[in-house]
Amino acid sequence: MMPAAPSVGLLAKGLTVLLASLSLANPVVAGALPPRSDSKSCGNGMCNAAMPNPPRRIGFMLPRAFDIIDVFGPLEVLQAVSRKTHLEMFMLGRTLDPVTTEPVSASMNQFNSSFYPTFNPTHTYADNPPIDVLVVPGGAAARSPDLGPEIEYIKKVFPSLQYLITICTGAGIAAQSGVLDGHRATTNKAAWNTMTPMGPKVKWVSPARWVEDGKVWSSSGVTAGIDLAFEFVRQKYENGSALVESISGSIEHTVITDWRDDPWSAKFGIPPSN
Ligand SMILES: *[C@@H]1O[C@H](CO)[C@@H](O)[C@H](O)[C@H]1NC(C)=O
Ligand SMILES: *[C@@H]1O[C@H](CO)[C@@H](O)[C@H](O)[C@H]1NC(C)=O
Numbered sequence: 001m002m003p004a005a006p007s008v009g010l011l012a013k014g015l016t017v018l019l020a021s022l023s024l025a026n027p028v029v030a031g032a033l034p035p036r037s038d039s040k041s042c043g044n045g046m047c048n049a050a051m052p053n054p055p056r057r058i059g060f061m062l063p064r065a066f067d068i069i070d071v072f073g074p075l076e077v078l079q080a081v082s083r084k085t086h087l088e089m090f091m092l093g094r095t096l097d098p099v100t101t102e103p104v105s106a107s108m109n110q111f112n113s114s115f116y117p118t119f120n121p122t123h124t125y126a127d128n129p130p131i132d133v134l135v136v137p138g139g140a141a142a143r144s145p146d147l148g149p150e151i152e153y154i155k156k157v158f159p160s161l162q163y164l165i166t167i168c169t170g171a172g173i174a175a176q177s178g179v180l181d182g183h184r185a186t187t188n189k190a191a192w193n194t195m196t197p198m199g200p201k202v203k204w205v206s207p208a209r210w211v212e213d214g215k216v217w218s219s220s221g222v223t224a225g226i227d228l229a230f231e232f233v234r235q236k237y238e239n240g241s242a243l244v245e246s247i248s249g250s251i252e253h254t255v256i257t258d259w260r261d262d263p264w265s266a267k268f269g270i271p272p273s274n
Contacts, residue, residue: 054237055162059090059131062099062121063150063173065108067139069222070167071119074135074229080247081233090129093121094149103140125153132162137225138169138188142195151177165232166218167225174218175199184213184274188221189264205274207265209256220262227256 058078060071081087093099102116103109109116123129134157141147154177158164166174171187172195174180181201186208188195196204205211210219210228219228230248234240248255265272 053162054085055132056086057088057090057129057131057133059092059123059129059134059157061134061136061150061153061170061173062091062093062119063137063141063144063147064099065101065103065140065144066099066137067141067168067222068101068117070137070139070170070225071135073223073226074165074167074232076251077226077229077233077247080250081237081243084239084243085237089122090131091120091122092125092129092134092153093123095124096121101139104144104146108140108143125149128153128157130160131157133165134158134161134163135165135167136170136174137167138172138191138195142169142172142191147173147176154179161215163215163217163232165228166216167228168219168221169195171195171202171218172198175202180216180218183216184211185216185218186211186220187218189262189268189270190221192268192270203274206270206272207262208259209262210259212259220264224256224262226253230255231257231259 098118
C-alpha cells in the first residue's frame, strides 16, 4: 500500500532539507541551488550573457535591535540596481511579526525613549527561502545574549549562499555561528574589542573599510556597508562601474573605492592585522 501522497509543500520542504544536507556533506555541491525563480525574466533580455550568474535573491537578516543603516544602506544601493536588472528581496525574521530596533535590555534604553521603528519580515528563518546573498547587520543586536535563532540560521544557510555579507558588528553575529572561521573579515573599529573575541579563529583585518574573502564580504562600521555595497555592485552586476557612477550620483554619496581607506582603525587605536 502506498502512503497518501505528501503535499507539494512537504515535497518542496523535503527537497530543501535534502539539498541542505547534501551541501553540508559535500562541499562540491555547496553552490547547488534550486532553479532560479526569475528564469523567465532571464529569457527576455534582462539577464546578461557575459555575467550569467549575478546574485538576484538578496536576503536581509532582521535581528531585534539591528542597526537601521546596516540594512537600509545596502538595500538603498541594491534597490537602485533592481531598477536595471531583476532582483528579489527577502526580509528574514524569527517570525513574521514586525521587528523592532529597540534593544532587548532596558539598560540600553536608559531614558525609556520611544525612538525605535519596526520592520516587517517577508519570510522567517524556518521558511528558509532560496537566497543567493545574506546580509547580516549589526547594531545593539550584536550584543544580544539571545541570538540562537540567528546563529543557527546563518550556519544552516551559509553553504548554499553565493555570498555572505556582514555589515558593521554583524560580523560578530556571523562569527558566533563559526562560518567566518579561517576567513579574513573586518568589523566596526569602535566595537573591535567587543566583537573580535566572538570569532577567535577569524583573521580579523585592520585597517579596512571592507574586506572581500571569497564568498565572505564584511564591512567596517555602519556607513562602510554602503561602500561595500557599491563595490559589490561594481564587481557582480552587468555594467557595474556605470551603475555605481549613476547610483552614487543620484544619492550624492562620495564612494570610498579603496578598501584600505580606513581612518577609524588609527582613531580607535586598532593595530594593523592581517
Ligand atoms: C516607558 O515609556 C512607556 C511609554 O512609551 C511607558 O508606558 C512606560 O511606563 C515607561 N517605562 C518606564 C519604566 O518609565
Ligand atoms: C551602462 O550604463 C550607462 C550609464 O547608465 C549607460 O549609458 C549604458 O547604456 C549602459 N550600458 C549597458 C551595456 O547597459
